[in-house]
């Protein structure tokens with residue numbers, strides 16, 4: 001069946017665009033509606049209840065736009081609110097969590113660093129992933145304070161300084177695999193790789209999420225066979241979102257204001 005309804009995605013900011021890019025690579029005929037909740041960025045400082053409330057309102061907003069599936073393109077929101085959303089909404093919902101399982105297969109030294117927001121670093125969800133998939137491995141949970149904000153504004157000076165600092169900590173720890181556990185960070189992958197050298201593998205969850213979305217749409221027979229257009233919304237400043245998103249996606253993005 002041909003189903004042109006869009007796939008909804010949201011994040012606290014521009015980071016979720018890294019997930020959209022991966023999905024669009026393997027599902028080029030799908031239409032997307034992306035919402036950046038920049039009025040409330042960063043999600044890291046919010047309580048579980050606040051995140052449940054915000055993500056519920058965002059999901060209602062996207063449901064009104066007739067989405068056929070939802071991608072919570074944010075590790076922090078997934079860690080704190082995914083179960084809540086799945087309980088309350090009857091559409092396929094895919095979350096993003098740090099790639100702990102694949103990292104355990106890739107490491108040779110047994111030392112793995114996870115770069116995430118401070119909230120994800122201290123979440124029970126991440127702790128449970130490590131218990132389940134990271135047995136006998138040594139993890140450095142690096143809550144990278146400030147890094148997400150620097151991506152939000154594309155502040156090059158701040159990015160350089162913060163990447164130097166966090167990559168130095170990873171080198172000192174001796175990780176041979178680094179997990180990018182925040183959807184803002186895949187946009188920094190090359191800069192991180194450059195700092196850590198060729199012997200360190202840098203991975204994220206984007207491709208796995210894209211495969212999961214494809215699998216679910218196929219199973220439900222709701223894939224689209226031709227593309228119309230994508231829509232971008234922010235609860236923050238439309239012009240600023242459009243500026244940063246256009247740079248990150250390397251195409252002209254015009255966003256609209258969303259009230260959630």
Ligand code: DGL
Nearest residue numbers: 012015043044075076183
């Ligand atoms: N991109 C979000 C993530 O993957 C950032 C969340 C936040 O705003 O703290 O976790």
